Amino acid sequence: MTAEPLLTGRGVVKSYGQIPALRGVSVDVAEGEIVAVTGPSGCGKSTLLHCLAGILTPDAGEVSYRGERIERRSEAERSLLRRSEFGVLFQFGQLVPELTIAENVALPLMLGGTGRRQAHTAALTWLDRLGVAHLADDLPGAVSGGEQQRTALARALVTEPRVLFADEPTGALDTLAGEQVLDHLLRVTQDQGTAVIIVTHDARVAAYAAREFALRDGEHDPSGVGIGSVRRGRRARGEVATEARAR
Amino acid sequence: MSTPYVLLGFLAERPRHGYDLKHAYDSRFPKAKPMAFGQVYATLGRLERDGLAFAQGSDQAGGPERTVYAATPEGRARLEEWLATVETPAPHVNSALLAKVTVALLVADVETASTYVTDQVAAHMARMRELTAIKTSPQSALSDVIAADYAINHLDADLRWLRTTLDRVSDLHREVHT
Numbered sequence: 001m002t003a004e005p006l007l008t009g010r011g012v013v014k015s016y017g018q019i020p021a022l023r024g025v026s027v028d029v030a031e032g033e034i035v036a037v038t039g040p041s042g043c044g045k046s047t048l049l050h051c052l053a054g055i056l057t058p059d060a061g062e063v064s065y066r067g068e069r070i071e072r073r074s075e076a077e078r079s080l081l082r083r084s085e086f087g088v089l090f091q092f093g094q095l096v097p098e099l100t101i102a103e104n105v106a107l108p109l110m111l112g113g114t115g116r117r118q119a120h121t122a123a124l125t126w127l128d129r130l131g132v133a134h135l136a137d138d139l140p141g142a143v144s145g146g147e148q149q150r151t152a153l154a155r156a157l158v159t160e161p162r163v164l165f166a167d168e169p170t171g172a173l174d175t176l177a178g179e180q181v182l183d184h185l186l187r188v189t190q191d192q193g194t195a196v197i198i199v200t201h202d203a204r205v206a207a208y209a210a211r212e213f214a215l216r217d218g219e220h221d222p223s224g225v226g227i228g229s230v231r232r233g234r235r236a237r238g239e240v241a242t243e244a245r246a247r
Numbered sequence: 248m249s250t251p252y253v254l255l256g257f258l259a260e261r262p263r264h265g266y267d268l269k270h271a272y273d274s275r276f277p278k279a280k281p282m283a284f285g286q287v288y289a290t291l292g293r294l295e296r297d298g299l300a301f302a303q304g305s306d307q308a309g310g311p312e313r314t315v316y317a318a319t320p321e322g323r324a325r326l327e328e329w330l331a332t333v334e335t336p337a338p339h340v341n342s343a344l345l346a347k348v349t350v351a352l353l354v355a356d357v358e359t360a361s362t363y364v365t366d367q368v369a370a371h372m373a374r375m376r377e378l379t380a381i382k383t384s385p386q387s388a389l390s391d392v393i394a395a396d397y398a399i400n401h402l403d404a405d406l407r408w409l410r411t412t413l414d415r416v417s418d419l420h421r422e423v424h425t
Contacts, residue, residue: 040410183383203406204399207375208383223365 004067006031006195007052007163012061014047021047023218024061029163032193034186036200036209044218045199046167052197053086053165054078065163083112087156087194089166089185094152095140102127102136105154112159126154130184146177153185157194164189166198170205182208250282251290252329255299259323262303264313265291275390291316299325344405348412357416364413371402371409378402 005028014022021044029035029052037045050056052063054070055078063071070081082088095104105123110116127133130150135143140151149169156164166185170178186208189196198209206212214221257263257271265287272282294300299322306315318326344367351360381387382395 186383202403203372203375204379204403207372207379207399210376212372223369 005029006033006066007197008062008064009048009052010062010064012048012051012058012063014044014051014056014058020218022051022058025215025218025220026061027052027213027220029195029197031162032190032195033211034189034196034198034209036198036206036212037215038200038203038206038212039215039221040201043215045201045215048215049165049167049197049199053088053163054081055088083108084159085162087159087161087164089149089152089156089164089169091168091171092145092148094155095148097140100137100139101132101143101151104140104151105158108155108159122158123154126158127151129188130154131180144177145173146180149173149177149181150184153181153188157188157192160192160194162194164194164196166196168199168201170202171200178205249329250286251294252326254287254290255294255318255322255326258294258300258316258318259326262315262317264306264315266313268316276394294322298322344409348409352416360416361413364409364416368406368409368413371406375399375402375406 007029009025009027011024011026012022013020013024025044025048027035027048037048039045047056051058051071054063054073058071061071062069065081065085070078073081095101096107099107102120102123105126106116106119109119109122114122124133124136127136130153132143132147132150132154135147135151140148143151149172153169156166164185169185170181173181182205185196185198188194196209198205200206214223253272253275254268257268263271265284268291269282269284269287272287291300295302295316298319300316300318302314303317304315305312307313347363347367348360351363355363378395378399382392382399387395
């Protein structure tokens with residue numbers, strides 16, 4: 001018997017003006033599962049991630065979390081979901097430069113109403129799990145790219161979400177720093193039983209996931225190869241637009 | 248061929264008998280084919296003949312008597328020379344892979360060639376997943392991680408080439424059919 005999926009997309013469609021980014025994509029993610037969404041630039045993989053995370057509203061189709069539709073909920077409701085059940089990790093630029101590493105990690109808890117002291121303690125615990133507790137009082141600008149990404153991962157996980165959305169999380173890092181982020185990501189999410197959806201165009205990153213969900217020109221590609229050079233240029237612009245909106 | 252140098256390296260580390268050499272080789276290069284005893288003794292014979300290793304004595308610790316070999320000073324010098332020589336940057340193309348794609352494009356239709364490449368991509372990805380699991384296992388030693396990295400990066404290069412090939416083939420197919 002298969003357990004009910006934690007998160008599902010059904011026939012998800014999304015266009016940017018006249019440019020279709022997703023042409024009806026269906027995907028299931030089980031509790032604790034790690035799925036890599038792969039494909040070339042402009043295939044729609046970031047758009048899919050943003051639709052599943054409730055950051056973007058699809059033009060058509062359904063997104064359900066624990067069997068309940070979420071895609072038509074208000075921005076406030078989806079925002080609450082992202083603060084409590086979902087964690088999001090982008091390629092770079094997510095930390096508030098004026099706040100210390102620990103304050104950055106404590107931020108989602110404090111936004112959710114947790115007291116300052118308690119949020120700070122939780123932040124330190126997560127920084128320790130990710131091997132960056134010694135940087136707690138530093139500003140993001142003073143630490144390396146890999147350390148910033150581990151801090152962003154701590155921030156995404158501090159609310160103990162059930163799903164972590166990671167969009168090219170190692171795209172801006174050198175190989176070894178990227179690998180350390182992935183090792184940590186894998187270990188802590190498996191410890192917590194958190195499902196992970198990781199968007200990547202790098203096969204070495206995709207190999208960390210138990211399952212690959214390949215996209216090609218806005219559609220699921222069951223062959224898993226993710227080819228498709230047509231409309232590459234226009235799609236690439238579509239993807240840039242998604243990233244800009246997501247920030 | 249680097250096998251003689253690898254065995255010589257083990258002997259330079261400390262004297263060993265043939266059985267010990269085989270196990271050192273198999274555990275350092277777990278992704279390679281296990282080394283046959285015949286190859287170990289044949290290689291030891293050549294190293295001895297060339298004055299790079301010598302039979303130092305015998306060891307009978309709880310088993311049959313075994314000859315223990317060690318590296319000679321000349322062997323150590325040869326090893327240093329080998330280590331100091333950079334390898335020719337030869338393309339690490341899996342020749343069977345290239346041969347199959349080339350022949351598929353020659354004698355089969357685009358569909359057949361694409362299917363072959365697609366299946367190959369899936370096999371490469373499956374192997375990369377296995378190697379990544381080895382690499383991320385807490386039981387893995389540094390040498391396991393380094394060996395897995397080597398294989399993963401070469402598979403990744405193959406994969407990028409396979410995907411580009413598939414793009415080129417489908418572009419060609421589209422040009423012909425539109």
